[in-house]
Amino acid sequence: MERGLKAAQLFVDGYNCAQAVAVAFCDVTGLDEKMTCRLMSSFGGGMGRMREVCGAVSGMLMVAGLLYGYDVIGDDAVKKAHYALVQELAGQFRQEVGSIVCREILKNPSTDPNPSPRTEEYYRVRPCARMVLTATNILEAYIAEHPPKV
16 A cells, blocks of 8 residues: 555654654645644654554554544543544554564563664664554555545
8 A cells, every 4th residue: 555655664764653654644634744743753662662552553543533533522432432443453453463562563672762773774673664554554444444524
């Protein structure tokens, strides 16, 4: 899917994993790239390199929230339906990758907040571009089957 390749290229160009996924959907969300980058800046490296939820998953779910989220507070049926969607999308990612947790995907528990230099070696050993591609493709397929009403 072309959008997935765009997201992977954004990652290679220096965007964090969450930014790359979310920016690839700016044409759908209506957010501009700068605002999207700022919104997603905390989620790279599994939330600020804490290696928690994969940033690609966070980017995917942020876009899902913008397109399918709820804003009627107190309506548990709407909340339940949205949480089911979150679990479905994350479940697809987990099924394809094996985990939604950054440190498990990278097999790297380091929480050093210093970003790793984006060298040829970095891209050779990191699966992050593939994670970005995977998350983007999952969401793009969902959107194709369930056009948003926003």
